Amino acid sequence: MGIAITDHYDVDAPSRDQEFLFNPAEQQQEIAKVEMELWKEIREKDFQIMRGIEVGLQPGSMAKIKEFTGKYSFDTVIASIHFVDGTDPYMGTYYGDKDYKYAFSHTLEIMYETALAYKDFDILGHYDYVARYSPYGHGCRDITMAEFGEWIEPILRFLAQEGKTFEINTKTYKNHKGYIPQLDTAILRRFRELGGEALSLGSDSHNLLRFGDEFEKYAHIAKECGFRWLVYYKGRKPQYYRIEL
Numbered sequence: 001m002g003i004a005i006t007d008h009y010d011v012d013a014p015s016r017d018q019e020f021l022f023n024p025a026e027q028q029q030e031i032a033k034v035e036m037e038l039w040k041e042i043r044e045k046d047f048q049i050m051r052g053i054e055v056g057l058q059p060g061s062m063a064k065i066k067e068f069t070g071k072y073s074f075d076t077v078i079a080s081i082h083f084v085d086g087t088d089p090y091m092g093t094y095y096g097d098k099d100y101k102y103a104f105s106h107t108l109e110i111m112y113e114t115a116l117a118y119k120d121f122d123i124l125g126h127y128d129y130v131a132r133y134s135p136y137g138h139g140c141r142d143i144t145m146a147e148f149g150e151w152i153e154p155i156l157r158f159l160a161q162e163g164k165t166f167e168i169n170t171k172t173y174k175n176h177k178g179y180i181p182q183l184d185t186a187i188l189r190r191f192r193e194l195g196g197e198a199l200s201l202g203s204d205s206h207n208l209l210r211f212g213d214e215f216e217k218y219a220h221i222a223k224e225c226g227f228r229w230l231v232y233y234k235g236r237k238p239q240y241y242r243i244e245l
């Protein structure tokens with residue numbers, strides 16, 4: 001059992017810049033302090049605390065991102081898209097007069113290009129972040145294989161070929177603006193078909209209340225989609241664990 005602390009690191013954030021950065025040396029000192037203070041419990045429960053980072057990818061920022069992450073060592077690196085065209089979908093301004101098809105596919109296109117350019121990561125984070133905060137009506141709120149396969153397929157293929165992991169981020173499947181986005185299991189099945197070995201579960205909790213939220217439910221779904229293993233990373237090495245349900 002354990003926890004991976006993956007602080008955000010977004011260079012060139014369009015606003016509130018400092019909120020999206022952190023000092024890895026401080027993070028790692030803080031974790032070491034907790035490990036010292038709780039060493040007995042940690043040993044008894046065989047609990048692990050992973051030092052991680054969630055890197056925000058943007059096309060114009062790749063050199064800065066590589067330079068920064070190259071200076072530190074982490075247990076796990078999640079690569080995510082948080083900003084598209086200089087705005088955070090969370091803030092709502094991204095959608096403007098875009099229709100859902102363009103809004104989602106444009107983000108997926110950037111996800112593919114930046115993931116390919118960055119490469120030095122373990123897990124692709126919340127591929128459906130753009131759908132999570134979208135303002136569209138029913139029937140236009142989900143990223144499905146049937147509608148977005150053209151953009152998702154290359155992402156899945158790249159991850160499978162490179163031995164990287166696709167994340168199920170359980171925060172997406174919550175009520176956002178009166179709608180609960182749906183996870184299309186055809187995406188997971190396709191990743192498996194393409195050779196994806198394992199999935200990772202992330203709760204994107206940002207606080208203790210949602211820590212590990214609904215992991216059991218989504219482990220079950222992963223199993224139904226043909227996965228026998230889930231994975232987390234330690235020292236950037238995949239640690240597979242069998243889905244026992």
Ligand SMILES: [Zn+2]
Nearest residue numbers: 054080125126
């Ligand atoms: Zn994120």
